[in-house]
Amino acid sequence: MASEPFRGQKRKREHHHHHSKGGTNPHVNVIQKLDGKITTQGGPQSKSTLQESHSKGGRINQREKAKSLQAVREQLPIWRSRKDIREALDQNDVLILSGETGSGKSTQVPQFLLESQWCKGQIAITQPRRVAAISLARRVAAEMGTTLGSSSPASRVGYSVRFDNSTSPAMRVKYLTEGMLLQELLRDPWLKNYSIVVVDEVHERSINVDLILGFLRRIVTGEAQGEGKREKRLKVVIMSATVDVESFVEFFQTGFRKIEEQQKQEAADEEEDNYSESSWSGISTSEDEKAPLQKDNSIPVNGNVTKALLRFKNKPRDKSDYITINGKVINLVPDRSKSQQKEPCLGQPNGQNEEYRTLDTKHVATCFIKGRQYPVQVFYMPEPTNDFLESSLTAVFQIHYGEPLPGDILVFLTGQDTVEALQKSVEDHATGMAPEMPKILVLPLFAALSPAQQAQVFLPAHGYTRKVILATNIAETSLTIPGIRYVIDTGKAKAKHFHNGLGLESLLVKTISQSSAIQRKGRAGREMPGKCWRLYTEQGYQEMEKTGQPEILRCDLSSALLVMKARGVDDVINFPLMNPPRRDGIENGLLHLLTLGALTERGVISSIGIQMSRLPLLPSLARVIVEGARNDGEYLLEIIDIVAALTVENLFLNPATEEKREEADTARAELTRRQGDLLTFLATVRSYAAENANRKAWTEKRYISHRGMQNVMNVRKQLRSLCQQQKLLPPSSSLKFHDYDEGPLNVSEDISTSILKCFLKGFHANTARLMPDGSYKTFVGNHAVAIHPSSVLFGKKVEALMFVQFVFTNKSYARGVSAVQLNWIGDALDGGEIA
DNA sequence: CCAGGATTT
Numbered sequence: 018m019a020s021e022p023f024r025g026q027k028r029k030r031e032h033h034h035h036h037s038k039g040g041t042n043p044h045v046n047v048i049q050k051l052d053g054k055i056t057t058q059g060g061p062q063s064k065s066t067l068q069e070s071h072s073k074g075g076r077i078n079q080r081e082k083a084k085s086l087q088a089v090r091e092q093l094p095i096w097r098s099r100k101d102i103r104e105a106l107d108q109n110d111v112l113i114l115s116g117e118t119g120s121g122k123s124t125q126v127p128q129f130l131l132e133s134q135w136c137k138g139q140i141a142i143t144q145p146r147r148v149a150a151i152s153l154a155r156r157v158a159a160e161m162g163t164t165l166g167s168s169s170p171a172s173r174v175g176y177s178v179r180f181d182n183s184t185s186p187a188m189r190v191k192y193l194t195e196g197m198l199l200q201e202l203l204r205d206p207w208l209k210n211y212s213i214v215v216v217d218e219v220h221e222r223s224i225n226v227d228l229i230l231g232f233l234r235r236i237v238t239g240e241a242q243g244e245g246k247r248e249k250r251l252k253v254v255i256m257s258a259t260v261d262v263e264s265f266v267e268f269f270q271t272g273f274r275k276i277e278e279q280q281k282q283e284a285a286d287e288e289e290d291n292y293s294e295s296s297w298s299g300i301s302t303s304e305d306e307k308a309p310l311q312k313d314n315s316i317p318v319n320g321n322v323t324k325a326l327l328r329f330k331n332k333p334r335d336k337s338d339y340i341t342i343n344g345k346v347i348n349l350v351p352d353r354s355k356s357q358q359k360e361p362c363l364g365q366p367n368g369q370n371e372e373y374r375t376l377d378t379k380h381v382a383t384c385f386i387k388g389r390q391y392p393v394q395v396f397y398m399p400e401p402t403n404d405f406l407e408s409s410l411t412a413v414f415q416i417h418y419g420e421p422l423p424g425d426i427l428v429f430l431t432g433q434d435t436v437e438a439l440q441k442s443v444e445d446h447a448t449g450m451a452p453e454m455p456k457i458l459v460l461p462l463f464a465a466l467s468p469a470q471q472a473q474v475f476l477p478a479h480g481y482t483r484k485v486i487l488a489t490n491i492a493e494t495s496l497t498i499p500g501i502r503y504v505i506d507t508g509k510a511k512a513k514h515f516h517n518g519l520g521l522e523s524l525l526v527k528t529i530s531q532s533s534a535i536q537r538k539g540r541a542g543r544e545m546p547g548k549c550w551r552l553y554t555e556q557g558y559q560e561m562e563k564t565g566q567p568e569i570l571r572c573d574l575s576s577a578l579l580v581m582k583a584r585g586v587d588d589v590i591n592f593p594l595m596n597p598p599r600r601d602g603i604e605n606g607l608l609h610l611l612t613l614g615a616l617t618e619r620g621v622i623s624s625i626g627i628q629m630s631r632l633p634l635l636p637s638l639a640r641v642i643v644e645g646a647r648n649d650g651e652y653l654l655e656i657i658d659i660v661a662a663l664t665v666e667n668l669f670l671n672p673a674t675e676e677k678r679e680e681a682d683t684a685r686a687e688l689t690r691r692q693g694d695l696l697t698f699l700a701t702v703r704s705y706a707a708e709n710a711n712r713k714a715w716t717e718k719r720y721i722s723h724r725g726m727q728n729v730m731n732v733r734k735q736l737r738s739l740c741q742q743q744k745l746l747p748p749s750s751s752l753k754f755h756d757y758d759e760g761p762l763n764v765s766e767d768i769s770t771s772i773l774k775c776f777l778k779g780f781h782a783n784t785a786r787l788m789p790d791g792s793y794k795t796f797v798g799n800h801a802v803a804i805h806p807s808s809v810l811f812g813k814k815v816e817a818l819m820f821v822q823f824v825f826t827n828k829s830y831a832r833g834v835s836a837v838q839l840n841w842i843g844d845a846l847d848g849g850e851i852a
Numbered sequence: 853c854c855a856g857g858a859t860t861t
Binding site for chain 1: 853854855856857858859860861
């Protein structure tokens, strides 16, 4: 074993919060399966205590339960602030509430506000994850002494997540996922159902949260224009775990300030038409400079060259950004300033909401709530390490020899490869331990693991044994593991990053942020005082970014832009975002939507775009569905099956041993199609659907995820239903193959070709051709690309490829690969996707 | 010539 890294180490104590016994979650007693993920639930709200009953006795029981929970509520740190929180929102539109772990904010804030005089509608609380939305709703229902959602029409608490809606008419408090609120925004742009929207876990800065904050700011400040305004004001609560309250305050105040300045400006404009120059994000706005940004999007196909010359121009007042393609001028930001201006709406001074206009800082209140966590002692390395696996190994045994039981160890690693490597080395070393030492049980934990394997982590080890859990980031926020007292933090994680010019995403190991490090450390202090070993120096910690980069700065923006366009945001460049993405990222996303036909030449969402936006899919995949609906939707059911499979990650499991891998290969052989992964998915979905006897055994034999296939069937059902609603599919009664239980497993060559041609409508930019040396080069940009080893086409040579994902890890890989013909790619472009 | 951090509609 390597030398001890922590000898002569620096010690430091952080965050000694007050703690009283009988905290929120002293023991965890229920394992709940949801969506293939195992989650724990806190003790007091265990499943058995929440079994709803419609009998009278059951209701009395509920009330008694709620009464006993009241005492627990009053112990929460946030309880003392309930009056302040209510008053803050009596006087302000926005409250930024920063509450540390264990403060009770996610369960209590909605209950406090329910009693506010102005709160007549529903309260929405958004969560980034499904499980959180459901378990919080369950907890709050118990505290309020009411049944949960759909179990009774009188229920006052419910939740809404995809595939699982538990709501009722009398409901006042609704927990929902961020994605669900964005979906509601499509139907109800002013969120009229709600008196308050509470946005929880904002510090995670998911792209959905950033979009939601933008939409909420537009509503609450009056930046949003158009018809259908609210009669009552919307209140907004932003809840964050970290201390960077400032940026959220600034974000909302900017909105209020902007409206005031706009109104002053309008008054001034009565006298003088002001054409002052302004610039956005460093882009020159000079009129003389004809092409401040110019890009050659040449796509050579069949000798023809489609030139997409991108030119931007900006007149600050009318924002008529446009692209020129083959001499055609196409607006990206349509000018609706003439038609939209004078509409009286929320927040404008001539309306009944005059108090909006008293512009001082009173629009935005802030509040800080102490958390309740056990103290965690932190150790740093005296010197940086260049081999975190070796350091982890040393640290595991240093803890095992030096720290008492009970107390399990959680190690944060980067991915499946590092988890498996460390598992092997820890197990090897453990065999050489003295027999009187406690045993070590090593448990891997990452998303691709089967639910049964994930469940191992939550079971107590029997005998004189210490659990060592080797996890990816999944254990940082998504899963909470009981019994952890020692955390080893490598300071690394894999992060995805989208590269605009290349249309390529990378998945690379990066140094984590300080807030991630704090979050990881906190995993040791949930049930008792703990210790955290950071496999980097204290200086290393100081040099980390304070927070991680928001997702919106790291991803393909076409999806987010379609979300905005479909919800009436034409001027996407001025949509309020806390961290506006680079201009070229927006251009790229808009251009992508344009080539998909989701936008018209004027930059307005097209009928195709509207259809796409109603599908819970990436724009490219949504476009494939819409394409499949043309020609009488002949192959749309097949396409839906494939798309459904594409949306589910880790469908085909990767067995740990070589032997099992071969077993999987032979079992899957009947599903494999030489045309590639897409048609292999089709055969898989149909074959699974046709299996009536034992679907679980069917998946196990083939090393296919059972949960994953169940998910595929859910998505398939949803896509079919959405397509029927939009008349992309005929109603089910006249549908020949409504369910493929009887459908053919194989499709003809002609049908395969038609299907792949539909996919080219969404993915013509993701194509590559075979080079003389046997490698593949993309059509767009001529970049080298290799077929991913998980593909059925791995190692095969075909004249051209189409792929669903282009990702850089060790090198550039194509995933979701199909064999196509060169001339199909030309056809896809001639078909007029630039409508 | 050999591999996918985590969410979500």
